[in-house]
Amino acid sequence: MLKFDRVTKVYKVGAFGGGEFTAVRDASFEVRPGEVVSLIGESGSGKSTLGKMALRIASVSKGKITCDGIDVSTLRGHRALKDYYRKVQGVFQDPFSSYNPIFKADRVFSMIREEYYPEVSQSEWQDRVAEALKVVRLDPNQVLGKYPHQLSGGQLQRMLLARALLLDIDYLVADEVISMLDASTRIDVLNLLADLKARGMGILFVTHDLALGNYISDQTVILYKGEIVERGVTEKVFSDPRHPYTKKLFASVPQFHKKWEEVEAELRAKEAADTSTHPYHLEEGQEVPSELVQVSEGHYVQPFHRRAAV
Numbered sequence: 001m002l003k004f005d006r007v008t009k010v011y012k013v014g015a016f017g018g019g020e021f022t023a024v025r026d027a028s029f030e031v032r033p034g035e036v037v038s039l040i041g042e043s044g045s046g047k048s049t050l051g052k053m054a055l056r057i058a059s060v061s062k063g064k065i066t067c068d069g070i071d072v073s074t075l076r077g078h079r080a081l082k083d084y085y086r087k088v089q090g091v092f093q094d095p096f097s098s099y100n101p102i103f104k105a106d107r108v109f110s111m112i113r114e115e116y117y118p119e120v121s122q123s124e125w126q127d128r129v130a131e132a133l134k135v136v137r138l139d140p141n142q143v144l145g146k147y148p149h150q151l152s153g154g155q156l157q158r159m160l161l162a163r164a165l166l167l168d169i170d171y172l173v174a175d176e177v178i179s180m181l182d183a184s185t186r187i188d189v190l191n192l193l194a195d196l197k198a199r200g201m202g203i204l205f206v207t208h209d210l211a212l213g214n215y216i217s218d219q220t221v222i223l224y225k226g227e228i229v230e231r232g233v234t235e236k237v238f239s240d241p242r243h244p245y246t247k248k249l250f251a252s253v254p255q256f257h258k259k260w261e262e263v264e265a266e267l268r269a270k271e272a273a274d275t276s277t278h279p280y281h282l283e284e285g286q287e288v289p290s291e292l293v294q295v296s297e298g299h300y301v302q303p304f305h306r307r308a309a310v
């Protein structure tokens with residue numbers, strides 16, 4: 001299990017690094033094997049930062065991330081990191097950034113052979129690459145031996161997923177992997193992620209696209225300004241959102257027959273008419289606690305002040 005336990009990230013900011021900015025605060029959630037967890041939130045809410053910390057591209061400032069019980073911050077040395085990346089890999093929005101333009105794109109495969117499978121014969125390796133490419137629905141004749149600029153974003157993205165397959169990883173951080181793809185490739189990559197999940201891979205799916213999150217994930221985590229405001233079983237979070245930010249986020253999906261002002265006015269009117277009280281409603285002046293409150297089984301919300309603007 002990939003477990004985030006009260007994870008906080010503070011970046012140094014300012015010309016001389018004298019200032020601080022908290023990008024993620026006290027975030028706790030888990031990604032289990034064979035499960036897709038969507039991290040949803042607007043731009044700057046801290047989604048990528050959480051993914052980067054799991055991949056050790058960014059350090060954890062407070063709290064801890066464990067992978068199958070091992071605290072990832074404690075991994076030191078080539079051997080330990082190599083073993084870790086054998087289990088956890090990331091694929092990002094811009095696949096071009098993962099390739100060196102002066103080398104052929106399939107170098108991403110030969111590099112892992114050199115690092116992880118030096119004992120595997122050339123012909124056996126070619127078979128494994130062909131099999132991984134087949135799974136991601138790429139034709140080896142069309143992609144092998146080509147430079148990154150000769151391939152489309154979708155092809156490069158799928159090659160990175162094939163690389164993850166060759167490594168036989170347990171967890172994948174997929175950070176906006178769909179955004180750059182055209183509509184038909186999107187569905188292919190989504191279905192591919194579903195296949196990977198069926199093979200037992202745990203996937204942290206970072207997105208700002210609610211529909212994609214709803215389509216693919218078992219669990220949904222809603223981030224707002226670096227804090228988890230709601231999380232739980234996707235079906236529950238989507239059908240019965242409780243936090244004002246989640247409600248607003250869902251209401252802001254364009255409704256073609258309505259103007260945004262109308263939607264917002266409706267939300268406000270509904271809230272004003274709602275006199276129900278719940279354990280997650282805070283009294284005026286009460287501080288927002290970092291612990292989330294259970295709404296129902298598998299559905300949690302951060303306590304909030306009623307009618308607070310988000």
Ligand SMILES: Nc1ncnc2c1ncn2[C@@H]1O[C@H](COP(=O)(O)OP(=O)(O)OP(=O)(O)O)[C@@H](O)[C@H]1O
Nearest residue numbers: 011012013023042043044045046047048049050208
């Ligand atoms: N290296 C860094 N140094 C300082 N601030 C950073 C750094 N990386 C990210 N941030 C800030 O942290 C916040 C969260 O960034 P992050 O990239 O995690 O957001 P995000 O939710 O993934 O956004 P997007 O959807 O736009 O990618 C942002 O305000 C961003 O400017």
